[in-house]
Amino acid sequence: MAIEVRVPTILRSYTGGAKTVEGAGETLSALIDDLDAKHNGLKGRLITPEGGLHRFVNIYVNDEDVRFLGALDAKLSDGDSITILPAVAGGALGFAAAAALLGSSPANRPAAALVPTEG
Amino acid sequence: MSVATPGSPNSHGNVNSVLTIDSAIVDAIVAHARRDHPDEACGVVAGPIGSDLPTRLIPMDNAARSMTFYEFDSMEQLRVWREMDDNDEEPVVIYHSHTATEAYPSRTDISFAGEPGAHYVLVSTRESDSEEIRSFRIVDGVVTEEEINIVDATVDA
Numbered sequence: 001m002a003i004e005v006r007v008p009t010i011l012r013s014y015t016g017g018a019k020t021v022e023g024a025g026e027t028l029s030a031l032i033d034d035l036d037a038k039h040n041g042l043k044g045r046l047i048t049p050e051g052g053l054h055r056f057v058n059i060y061v062n063d064e065d066v067r068f069l070g071a072l073d074a075k076l077s078d079g080d081s082i083t084i085l086p087a088v089a090g091g092a093l094g095f096a097a098a099a100a101l102l103g104s105s106p107a108n109r110p111a112a113a114l115v116p117t118e119g
Numbered sequence: 120m121s122v123a124t125p126g127s128p129n130s131h132g133n134v135n136s137v138l139t140i141d142s143a144i145v146d147a148i149v150a151h152a153r154r155d156h157p158d159e160a161c162g163v164v165a166g167p168i169g170s171d172l173p174t175r176l177i178p179m180d181n182a183a184r185s186m187t188f189y190e191f192d193s194m195e196q197l198r199v200w201r202e203m204d205d206n207d208e209e210p211v212v213i214y215h216s217h218t219a220t221e222a223y224p225s226r227t228d229i230s231f232a233g234e235p236g237a238h239y240v241l242v243s244t245r246e247s248d249s250e251e252i253r254s255f256r257i258v259d260g261v262v263t264e265e266e267i268n269i270v271d272a273t274v275d276a
Contacts, residue, residue: 009234009235010233010235056230056231056233058193058197060197067193085196086234087190087233088161088179088190088191088196088231089183089191090188090224090230091159091183091189091215091227092188092220092225092227093185093188093227
């Protein structure tokens with residue numbers, strides 16, 4: 001079962017510079033495990049230590065954000081096309097507050113200090 | 120469409136130490152930031168791959184609609200990133216505004232910065248009669264400020 005995965009610039013250091021790679025898996029979770037076996041370290045950029053999808057990336061199955069498809073449990077089929085994009089976000093809000101707003105624990109982010117208005 | 124040409128290189132091998140950008144695009148970014156004030160505004164300026172020249176302004180929705188946070192809508196982003204792919208473009212500039220603080224990347228900005236090839240342009244609208252506009256590279260958590268070379272393409276029109 002071949003699934004094409006489009007890799008953003010920032011993650012191509014894991015794929016030897018390749019813009020697209022192929023993987024297999026019946027769910028997104030299985031696909032990411034398969035990709036990580038071939039491109040060591042990629043999983044850590046997509047999944048938090050707690051096992052959730054990282055807020056720093058958006059992952060799409062064909063034309064849909066996987067957060068609307070069951071996230072890591074999203075079912076995949078042969079011929080599906082996966083796109084990974086860096087999430088574009090930021091702002092003057094302090095990091096911990098931003099992480100809280102995004103509904104994820106700041107504990108798994110780098111440099112998760114409380115900086116109210118660091119602008 | 121801009122017909123601007125890059126300014127004279129004033130660095131030693133680092134082609135990205137200056138952001139060269141058309142004044143009309145800068146004006147449009149500032150207008151967008153003013154329009155959305157006091158919420159943060161955000162968007163992209165696409166340019167031909169490898170050109171390092173921003174030519175096509177794409178104002179994006181701030182899905183967070185916040186005075187202190189911005190976030191691209193994920194579906195709008197997919198559409199825009201595909202469009203850039205189809206046009207052989209890349210995000211040359213990613214911009215957003217800070218509406219009560221200076222135009223310098225916050226820790227949040229640095230943590231999220233996921234386009235190592237882009238110029239991160241920040242506009243501060245905290246003063247009602249003037250704007251602060253600055254440009255940065257953000258790579259692996261390291262912020263490097265760069266000059267902005269604003270060119271006026273209309274002189275060639």
